[in-house]
Each structure stands twice: as structure tokens, then as C-alpha cells.
Amino acid sequence: MASVNVKDVARLAGVSIGTVSNVLNHPTKVSAETAVRVHDAIDKLGFVRNDAARQLRAGSSRALGLVILDARNPFFTELSRGAEDEAARAGLSVIIGNSDEASEREAAYLDLFEQQRLRGLLISPVGDVGPRLRRLRERGIRSVLVDRYSQDTSFSSVSVDDVAGGAMAVRHLIETGRRRIAFVGGSLAIRQVSDRLAGARAAVAERADATLESIEVSALTVHEGVAAARRLIDRPRGKRPDAVFAANDLLAIGLLQAFAASGEVSVPGDIALIGYDDIDFASASVVPLSSVRQPAALIGETAVRLMLAEAEDPTAKPQAVEYQPELVIRASSAG
Template sequence: MSVSIREVAERAGVSVGTVSNVLNHRERVTPESVVRVNAAIAELGYVRNDAARQLRAGRSTTVGLVVLDVRNPFFTELARGAESEADRRGLSILLANSDENVAREARYLDLFEQQRVRGILISPYQQVGERLRQMRERGIPAVLVDRRSEDDLFSSVSVDDERGGYLAVRHLLETGRRRILFTGGPIDMRQLDDRRRGARRAVDEVPGASLEILPAHASQVDDGSAAGDEIASRPVAHRPDAVFCANDLVALGVLQSLSGHRIEVPRDIALIGFDDIDFAAAAVVPLSSIRQPARLMGETALRILVEEGDDAQKTAEQVVFEPELVVRASSAR
């Protein structure tokens, strides 16, 4: 059975108001009262009900963050950025992993609404605009992360994925490669579609260059390994001479597979990923990649969310960061 604040007051021999001040405004009470109240709390095992306190105050100190795949270090770094900015503002982050699953994503949004969070940061799997509009009407704002708002009704913090795809493939073409393969999934994800579009634009600029799409169920290391196995099974003349991967996890899987089949990177096949996670530089063959400022994206999204919570009339803000090409050994000439 939970212990009430009244029981703490009785055990400490003080008023309920004194206990409340010890918990929320310690400067208003004497050091002796603080000691007595803390001793009673420890003895009774009292745990404050922050949810009820926040409900009474009308302002939560928690923010819900829904990411596509918590296994991806890109989202880990993004969450760290949001957490750092939240901590600076006296807020806390509740992290949820949708695992690229529409039903799970919806359940987390329902849960966060029930918890009356201060706002939602979300990297959506598919379309969630209508659900987010309902939550905003009930006082819970939302900011999209790692994806731009298609109708500009919600603020968003993203990177120019099409530009990133263009930079990756243009780099491969500049090193002399002409048979480019793109792999990663799921194929209906907006971010990956933009990266493919950028890759296509780069290929179309170079006569004789081609772009093959090798779909994957997801964008994990295993998906990259499967793609590498499929490439290795082909006759040499039908293999690509360069592979652009949806993210670095896929690229690491491709690298692992090709190495196992004694296909050398970059001599036989050049390789480039996306995100520039920490593992990219530490790979057996250091991986070229397109860098996203993940931590800064998280910080920026949290800032915008708080500003919108303080001003419901604030115009939606679309922040788009420029991607950066990072060249390492996996795509050398």
C-alpha cells in the first residue's frame, strides 16, 4: 500500500504543508524540519506521485520520444541530444521504440497521451498527421524528427536526405564507378525514398552510369549481409562496382558479407553508408558515409517543442540540416 504525504507529516511531527515545502520548496523550511521529514520518508518508504503533482500543476515535465529503431546508433545519438536539452530545461525524456511497426507506434502515442506528457518528439514510420493533430487539440504539441512535415502543419527537424543520396552516389561516380547498387529498407519509408531519389539524380548526370535497387525488409546489419550474399552469388560481370547503403548498419553488413566471400572493398566493390555512426570509422575497412548531425537534431527538436508548448500560436518551423560527405577507405579509387 502506498504511503500518503499525511502519514509522513504525522511521523515527522510536522504539518502537511511543511512536508510539501520540503519536497518542492526546501528553502522555505528550517534545516531541522528537512532532516525530520527526510527521516520519515526513508522510514515509511514514501514515493512522491509526480504524475498527480504535474496534473494539479497543469504542466508535465516529461516529453515522449518515439524513434524508428533504438538499435540504430543514429537514434541513440539523437535521443542523447534531446535528453541533454531536456535536462537543461528541467525536463525528462521517455524513450519509446516503434521498431518500424505502425501498431506499436500508435500504442506509444496513446500511452504518452494518457500520461499527459508535455509534448511528443517522433520519427514516424508512416503517416501520423491526423493522430498528432488530435493530440495537439488536447494540448500536446508534437515535432517530427528525421523527417520533414509534408504539409508544414507540424514543426520538423530533419536532414536533406535527397541531397545526401546525391552526394553519396556522385562521390562513387567521381571515383570511376558506373554500376551503382542501392540497398536497404523498408522501401516505403520516406527518408529512404528521398535518398534513392538523390542517388538517381546523380546517376542521371553521368552517361553510361546505372542504378540498381535491391530492396530489403529493413535496414539492419543482417539485411546488409543478405544483400552482400546476393551480390556475391552473381557472376563477376553482373556485380555492381559500388554499393550505396540506406544506412551504416546495412553497409557494415554488406562489408562483412563481401569480405567473407573474398570480394575486396574497395578494389572490387566500393561501399558507402549513411549516418556516419561511430562504428563506421572503426570498421575493418573504414566506412565512407553521409554524416547527419544527430545530436544537434535532437537538441533542436526539443527546443522547438518547448517553444511551441509555451506559445500555441507559434508558426510551425521546418529545420533542414545539410548532410556532409565523409570519405574513408571503403570508397577509395
């Protein structure tokens, strides 16, 4: 069956194509009677207008693209909500793409958003996307880095000082008497992970009797946290760390679940534990989880505001907004 177009609607309603366009886009320009005839024709024919094609002709879109690292992570859910709320206040919508920490999926979303000529792009990148974002800018699509700073300051960014956050977490563990500390994190290609590890190393370097072991996992998920915990449980008791700093709360929750299920490791008695992000589940876990809090919703809101500012003035210099993290101490590290 051939697709229904505006000409078909105009023919059935007995009006011009321009009148159909006015009913759809400028309804105050037509009489109520004419609008009813056009909408009756639309309903009868099952016409759906092609907004994408209309936006391509107009050279702009009412949507922003947002690429996040992991849609399962409540931190990014909250960040996305903040971006959506701020975009809605400006009459815009947000299309979300989940890279799942995979550069190929990230590239596919960038291709799609470029083809759709979205108003702008917010991205928490897997690796170095600078060259691709510069190409998008040449095509009129501005980009803002989210939960990540721009090293060469060529793009606006909204981030949290993750080096400070990592140091904050490990200093807390050291202050509670822990000395054999393990960092559990994903790929160091993810800037947030490498920065949190850098902060942890800086804190350990302040104490001659403290050590830091880095344990890399394949993803920042509960499942990988469980797997990392099992590797630690398999060690002789004297070879285990006495504290673990996890690169995010999902990993920390997986570690906590596996330690509890084993019956061999108590938290915080044997191993103190601290995560990062302070998602809602952190305070509700079996042992309430200490964590480094990030203002997730505020990050999303701020990124949209920077995007809109650049859209209004393309000659403006990129802005870098950096928020400070906050340590939230709960039972998992309080012993």
C-alpha cells in the first residue's frame, strides 16, 4: 500500500496543500470548520507527517541527542532526566543513545544523530571523540561533553572533579585504619575511571604504609562486581585487601552482594567498601554503601544550558563547568 501524503489529505478535504500545512503548523490561520475537515481526512487516511523530513528541509531540529555510557546505571538515568527537564523548558526533546561502553555503538549513534541533523549533541564518550565532534561542528551540530572535561578546551563540558573524588574516597578508607586497598574499575580508556584511579593513587602516596592494587573489570556493572569479589574471596585471607574502592556504585553493590553471599567476608569488618555516584540503591543496600556523590541531574541540566547558549551565539568560547564531589559515609566503611 502506497504511503499517504499531504496531497492525498488536501484532495480528500477539498483544500490546498498550503491549507493542510497551516492546519498542522499554524492552526490559528484557518477556520475551525476547515481544520475539522482536514483532521477528518487525516484520520480517515491514517496520515502521519514526516517530521524528520520537515526538519531536514528547515535545516534544524527540535531534538537534542544524548549518548550515555550505560543506560542500566541509575546515575545516567538521573543525568538523562535532568537533561530532559531542561530541554523541555526550552521546547526541545532529547533522544537518548546507550553506547554500553562500546566505541562501535557510540559511533553508530553519532552517525544517526548527524544524519538527523539534531540541534545539538550531549555525550559521555567512551574514548577520544574529538575529531568526530569537530566534524559535527562543521555541519552545524554543537557538542557538549557530559561527565567528562575537554582536555584541549575545544568543547564545552560539564564534569565532576573525579581525581578529587578518588582521593576523597581513599583518604577516608585510610583514616579508618585501612592500609591494603584495592581499586576495582573498568577500562582506563574511560576518563572517569582513570581519573578516579589517579586520585586513589595520590591518596595512597601520602601514606608510606598504604598500598593500592588495581583490579580491572570488563564493565562497570553489578555482574562484574560480583566476579571481582569472587576473585578476592578465592585468595587466602592474608592476601585479601582490607578495603575496596569501586569505580561506581554498581560495581560496589556487586562486590557487597558476593561478599555477603560467601559468608567468608564481612563488610566492613573484613573489607571496608566504598563506591562512586551515590545512586538511590546505595543507601538501601543490605549494608548501606558509602559513596562519592555526583550531582547527576544538575550535570544534565547544565549541559543543556551550555548547548543552548552555544546555539544562540556560535562564536562564544566553549565553557567548562566542573562540580565538586561529596563524600557520603555509611555503614560499609564506617568500621
